[in-house]
Amino acid sequence: MARLIAQADLPEKVADAPAGNWVDRHAPAFLRPFLRLSRADRPIGGWLLMWPCWWSAALVALHHGTAGQALWHLFLFLVGAFVMRGAGCTLNDIVDRDIDVQVERTRSRPIPSGQVSAKAALAWLGVQCLVGLAVLLQFNAFAVWLGIASLGVVAIYPFMKRITSWPQAVLGLAFSWGALMGWAAVTAGLALPAILLFAGSVSWVIAYDTIxxxxxxxxxxxxxxRSTALLFGERARLAVGGFYAGCVVLIALALAFNDASPLSFLGLAGFAVHLAQQVFRFDHRDGTLCLQIFRSNRDAGAILFAGLMADCLWQWAF
Incomplete structure (x- = not known):
């Protein structure tokens, strides 16, 4: 793979990667373009893919799981989320290579900038998918087939921006699938709390990806x-606020139907306050601010998870 990289033409970094990220500073030169394909220099997507998995694992553990099982599943979802997010980004860059070269923010990505060929990117995609499969096979048969079913959504997502103004909704389905997986991994089935959590997560993703x-x-x-950002235009703040509100209501229903304690609802309240602050700060005309707000959803997800885990620890202890 390293032979396919024109070393003399490698840019210092991808345009929208955080300054001083670990890939630019520490990764071997021959690996940097592939790690950039996986967005390892921008790990926010891995966090955002992981949180619905962890929310679901904590939610189901309240009544159906053990501490040891929950910790093992959290580890598997951590690895799986970051690996499969990298695979999804690699697929997206392969499909979008002709578009990315025309957009200022994306033309420095590995494929349009000539760091990696499409064939090498495809091979890298295969490696990541094999790791993801190894993680998936640790779960029960129902969860395995449920995980495989998500690949259909992942596969069509890169094409959605060409045919609909709602590609963010398709991304919401893909990035929220873990809300189903966490529950299925324990119960080998699905139930209303998991479905409500999934729907709430979809609404969350639509909002933050619009930003x-x-x-x-x-x-x-x-x-x-096309995108929801273009669709909503000047009404983007109102739309984002509406989707965030829907997210909070749906997750509240998921907690209620799962007989969660006030600790879970306290985490949800903190999550809701964080989302409200995002809406207050949001200005669709300020790209730098939009990126900052988008990235802050890592912390929003952590707040909700902390409440759910505090609830789990309380119930396991008493």
């Missing part, structure tokens, strides 16, 4: 791809 998409509105309009 993210506001960075590229001008370029997207020129290139001819």
């Amino acid at each position: 993210y998409a506001c960075q590229d509105k001008e370029d997207d309009a020129i290139v001819g791809v």
Whole structure:
């Protein structure tokens, strides 16, 4: 793979990667383009994919799981989320290589900038999928087939921006699948709390990815791809606030139907306050601010998870 990289033409970093990230500073030079394909220099997506898995694992552990099982599943979802997020990003970059070269923020990515060929990227995709499969096979048969079913959503997502103004909704399905997986991994089935958690997570993803998409509105309009950021336009703040509100209500219902204690609802309250602050700060015309707000959802997810885990620890202890 290293031979396919034109070392003399490698840019210092990807344009929208955080300054001083570990890939740019510490990763071997021949691996950097592949790690950038997986967004290892921008791990926020891995966190956002992981949180619904961890929420679900904590929610089901309240009544159906043991401490040891919950910890093992949290580890598996941690590895699986970051690996499969990398695989999804690699697939997205392969499909979008002709679009990315026309957009200011994405033209420095490995494929459009010439760091990696499409064939090498495809091989890297295969490696990541094999690791993801190894993680998936640790679960029960129902969860394995449920995980395999998610690949259909993942596969069609990169094409959605070409045919609908709602690609964020399809991303919501893909990034929220873990809300079903965490429950299925313990019970070998699904129930209303998991489905409500999944729906709430979809609403969360639509909102934060609309914020993210506001960075590229001008370029997207020129290139001819679609997004909820373009669809909502000047009403983006109202739309984001509505989806965040829907997220909180649906997750509250999931907690209620799972007989969660006030500790879980306290975590949800902190999550809701964080989302409200995002809406208050949001300005769809400020791309830098949009990126900051989008990234802050890592902390929002952690707040909700902390409440759920505190509830679990309380119930296990008493």
